[in-house]
Amino acid sequence: xxxxxxxLGYIVPLDFASFTVWTSVDYxxxxxxxxxxxxxxxxxxxxxxxFVYTPGAYFSDNLERxxxxxxxxxxxxxxxxxxxxxxxxxxxxxxxxxPTISFGGDKVLGVVIMDPTNGxxxxxxxEEIPDxxxxxxPNDLVSYYLRMNGxxxxxWLNSWWGKKNLTEPE
Numbered sequence: 475x476x477x478x479x480x481x482l483g484y485i486v487p488l489d490f491a492s493f494t495v496w497t498s499v500d501y502x503x504x505x506x507x508x509x510x511x512x513x514x515x516x517x518x519x520x521x522x523x524x525f526v527y528t529p530g531a532y533f534s535d536n537l538e539r540x541x542x543x544x545x546x547x548x549x550x551x552x553x554x555x556x557x558x559x560x561x562x563x564x565x566x567x568x569x570x571x572x573p574t575i576s577f578g579g580d581k582v583l584g585v586v587i588m589d590p591t592n593g594x595x596x597x598x599x600x601e602e603i604p605d606x607x608x609x610x611x612p613n614d615l616v617s618y619y620l621r622m623n624g625x626x627x628x629x630w631l632n633s634w635w636g637k638k639n640l641t642e643p644e
Contacts (some may be wrong), residue, residue: 475510476608478558480504482510487564489530491582493533496535501526501591501620503558523564525585525590529554537566540593541586546570551579553612556590558608567607570597571615580618 486506490496503523503555511516523544527537534540550571557567566588573582585603588595602609621633624641634637 478507478562479560484508484510484566485558487525487528489525489528490532493532496530496532502528502530507558520562520564523591525564527566527588527590527593534640535566537590539590541568541588541595544593544595545579546586549583551586552615553609555609557603557607557609564590564595567609569610569612569615571601579622580615581617585610627637 475482486508488502488504490502491533504521504523504525505521505566507518507520509517526535527540528535529537531537534543537554538551551568552571553567553569553596555567556564558564568586568588570583570586572583573579574581576616580601581622583606584593584597584599586597587604588608598604598607600610620643626641627641628636628639633640
């Protein structure tokens, strides 16, 4: 769900269904936009852009693999979402994070925004993210933050011994 030119809509990227499909075509044709507020609004099919880099592509055209080879191998990548800017151009927006406590305690560093047609990308820290980006922190990470804040708000020892003032998100 995202806001595009003042209206809410769902964006569904068209992707490769299998390895055979990926080898038989050069690109994925675009995306479908469904209006989130008006049930009578006809879905829009956008076929102007040719998506080479997608999550369903293989080898060097795979979105995650492309980012790994472009310098993001040691960072956590999650929440691959296709977002549309105010001019109608599609971009992959991927949350970049790092664990702060062993393999947990994930802290969001920012997002990397990639052009699905040519693979050009740029990292934006939390302070630099463009206004048209709607989703930066994934839902499961927000839930994790809330759960940890409620459990450890009075300290680690209290979380299993005293158990005072513990809260749980609903």
